[in-house]
Amino acid sequence: MDHSTREHVRDATSWQLPTGLTPQSSRGRAVSTYLRILAAVSPTGARGCFASCEDTPVPRPDVVLCDLDGTITDSIPGIYRCLRHALPLIGMPDMSDEQLRAFLGPPLHYTLKEVHSKSDEDVAAFVTEYRAEYFGAGEYEFDVFPGMAALIADIGASDMRLALATAKPIESAVRVLTRAGLIDCFDFVSGSELDLLRQDKPSVIAHAIAGLGADPSSVTAVMIGDRKEDVLGAHHHGFASIGVLWGYSDEGELEAAGAGHVITRTDEIRPLLGL
Numbered sequence: 001m002d003h004s005t006r007e008h009v010r011d012a013t014s015w016q017l018p019t020g021l022t023p024q025s026s027r028g029r030a031v032s033t034y035l036r037i038l039a040a041v042s043p044t045g046a047r048g049c050f051a052s053c054e055d056t057p058v059p060r061p062d063v064v065l066c067d068l069d070g071t072i073t074d075s076i077p078g079i080y081r082c083l084r085h086a087l088p089l090i091g092m093p094d095m096s097d098e099q100l101r102a103f104l105g106p107p108l109h110y111t112l113k114e115v116h117s118k119s120d121e122d123v124a125a126f127v128t129e130y131r132a133e134y135f136g137a138g139e140y141e142f143d144v145f146p147g148m149a150a151l152i153a154d155i156g157a158s159d160m161r162l163a164l165a166t167a168k169p170i171e172s173a174v175r176v177l178t179r180a181g182l183i184d185c186f187d188f189v190s191g192s193e194l195d196l197l198r199q200d201k202p203s204v205i206a207h208a209i210a211g212l213g214a215d216p217s218s219v220t221a222v223m224i225g226d227r228k229e230d231v232l233g234a235h236h237h238g239f240a241s242i243g244v245l246w247g248y249s250d251e252g253e254l255e256a257a258g259a260g261h262v263i264t265r266t267d268e269i270r271p272l273l274g275l
Contacts (some may be wrong), residue, residue, distance in 0.1 A: 070247030078141030156185030201233025
């Protein structure tokens, strides 16, 4: 694949909570709310499967979609530090790591509004303060998970097209991939906008497919990610999914969401993609 021609963007119908996660917990409420939203927009008869597809092979895809936080990079240190910096501004100081886990996965404003009942004004104030600390600083506090750099490079060098599909703002995602030395492996970077547009995974994936110039009704694609949002986003479009267990999912979460394959090592992805 000719990397010099690549363009980088600058600018459920059925679900359940994973084992051990209750609707009464803060994490459970955040995930439950977000999944109801995803289920509401999931089309009937999507080309894909849910909880019954564990043994379904992934066909050789035209497009590989990959999540960022929790899949390519371990970004918890920077995210937690910046959360602890910004949350006291809206009356939420001294939160434990377990409490902060509620902010991983669903977009931050969903968790603040649906779990903690924060007003639009509080959410806006938090986002401004969080971004001031995160952009250009906390976003660089990450490590690439072992084996992922080589895997991304090999996918990028193959005849498959590779797109990032993250809820992180595009500008931040591009900076992270650049710092990680992986930006040239990607044909397109899809994410949210700074005005909070396009944070749900179905919209992010749709943007990625459109950015690649592919036809979503005929393209063969697989989504690689660590959270149920990645799996359900793939199913929304009828795409295959691969769930990775080195990220931020709860026990049983990916299986309950119906991931086609759930893996523990990066080398397990290679045969699934024909690498």
